Amino acid sequence: MTSEDASTAALLALTAKLSFPRRTGTPGNSRARDIIAGELRASGYEVVEEPFWYLPRRVQVPSLALATCSIWTTFGIFAVTWFSAMNQSWLLPFLGACLLFALFVQHSMPVRWRMRSTGDVSSPLPRGARWGTNIVARIGGSSPRDDSASFQLVLAAHHDSLSLAYPPALNIFIILCNTVGVLLCGTLAIVIGLVHALSGSVNPWSRLFVALSSLVACCTLVAKLLNTRSNNSPGAVDNATGCAVLLELARALKRNPDPLRFPETRLVFFDAEEAGLWGSCFHAARLDHWLRGGTKRHACFISIDEAGGKGPLVASGAFGFPVVTRPPHDPALDGFVESLLRAGARRGTTTWMPYPASDHAPFAAIGVPSTWISHACTVAHSPRDTMGEVSAAHMAAIFKALLGFVKAEKKEETWG
Structure with missing residues (x-):
């Protein structure tokens, strides 16, 4: 078995392990967090849980x-x-x-309202608040609690799932x-x-x-x-496949600790994405605070969502109403997205589709170069989102591209 075949098999195994209903606030959601944290610790990473409250009514x-x-x-x-x-x-x-x-x-x-409607355990708990938990690990360096780096690459995937009536x-x-x-x-x-x-x-x-x-x-x-929500979707494509890509990426980088492109690379598994991007809004608010703490601090964000969908590859920028905009540029990120799109062009790629409803939106809102990578999926948010709908080839393509991007030659510090 070649290394690529082994990675593909590992991606499918991780996806199968996470393919069960995982709506925020349910036992399945807690079980998914335990699996993700356990896989990261088994690969040798320190894991930090990032609990937060959010106010859906506000x-x-x-x-x-x-x-x-x-x-x-x-x-x-x-x-x-x-x-x-x-x-x-x-x-x-x-x-x-x-x-x-x-x-x-x-x-x-x-997005801005959500960022102001979340908080951590140190702040008073408002009436009507609900809880979620992000999972954070750092590739390279000492600890995910260390904020001394001048640049952060944030690789993210949400770990919750949801089923809609339509x-x-x-x-x-x-x-x-x-x-x-x-x-x-x-x-x-x-x-x-x-x-x-x-x-x-x-x-x-x-x-x-x-x-x-x-x-x-x-x-x-x-x-x-009338589009009611429930917890009967296994969420294999959306988004067990995205979590599997990041977990296998962590394993691969631990096996071959080559120099990283960025001074600091973090893996973040967001909670409550399906409830309204709450996990990413909370993390973006913390990142915004970190960015404001130093004049030479910069960040870059990539969200992996529905990596194993059977549809065309999609890369999305930011979205604002009534004007469609792209987030701030980063040459390395733009090059990565363009090369990924070229590789997937034969499958009918859509480039820079404006899509507001995913985890890249809060980061674009604070001025961080951001993108959302996905393969279109026609069974998301339904009980039919099972392992039978997963494309191993599409998962492997995103994993390979992401691995090459993270392990490329170290990015030069060109910011003022």
């Missing part, structure tokens, strides 16, 4: 604001554009502005329809109201269109609220 404010504005605007627009006299059209710009503002808040604020494709479709419906509804409401105020008349078809868009926004919002 960041529900943007969603509740959007829900309230969507329902209010839907009924208001129907009343003003369809049933009532047009002398009430002054309400339309007001309703549309409220709806667009609620949409902006929902898409722009959650299949992934339907869930994405509903979210997109809701966002587009709200955006059209708010914009058209403002335009129609202003046009009527200036000209005194509005095309009836435009009123029908805005009324239908408001109905779409409201119906998809209700559909989102």
Whole structure:
């Protein structure tokens, strides 16, 4: 058996060991943490558990604001554009502005709100808080508690799992329809109201269109609220495969302790990603504090998610509403992503797809060059996410690329 075959077999074995329901706060989640910590200790690493609390209710404010504005605007627009006299059209710009503002808040604020809505065991525990635990290990150096390095490469994967009532494709479709419906509804409401105020008349078809868009926004919002969560997904692809890649990477680097590209490389296994990116928000807040503690401190972040999916390779940058942006550049990180994408191009690669809902978002929000590496998976968040859906070849490709990136020649200190 070649070394590559042995690594592939080890990746599959680690994935199988973690393929069981692992929703945050359940016994399965604790069992997964014990397995990950045990594997790291068996490889010779010091492991630090990073417990944190989070407040899910506090960041529900943007969603509740959007829900309230969507329902209010839907009924208001129907009343003003369809049933009532047009002398009430002054309400339309007001309703549309409220709806667009609620949409902006929902898409722009959650990451920052989450970072302010977490804390560690040393801070007072607020009412309604829930607990999660990240796992941290350091490759090279002495201890994950040591913050003396000038540069940190953070390699991460979330270890929790979740099952949703809707299949992934339907869930994405509903979210997109809701966002587009709200955006059209708010914009058209403002335009129609202003046009009527200036000209005194509005095309009836435009009123029908805005009324239908408001109905779409409201119906998809209700559909989102009915998308219940449970703990019956084994989470093999999402994200036992990502955890397996990092665990096998730790083993490989311990067997061959070559010089690392970066002064410090940390492995972090996030909890509560499926509950709202809470583990990554907590760690990003701590990293932000570390970055502010020195003028020459820098960091770089890579999230491995669904490494063993059977779909095309995807690399995602940051996402901000209403403008799509890439996170700050790092030449080494950009080169790694581009080489990985070239290697996977024959499988139909998507490059730098803006995707907000994963662990790279909090790090991009604090100005850290970040990326999210994944293979598309059609069975994520469902009971069908089992070992039969895992692509060993895709896992091995990401593992090999990541190993080469971490072990490359040491990065030159070129920052001011």
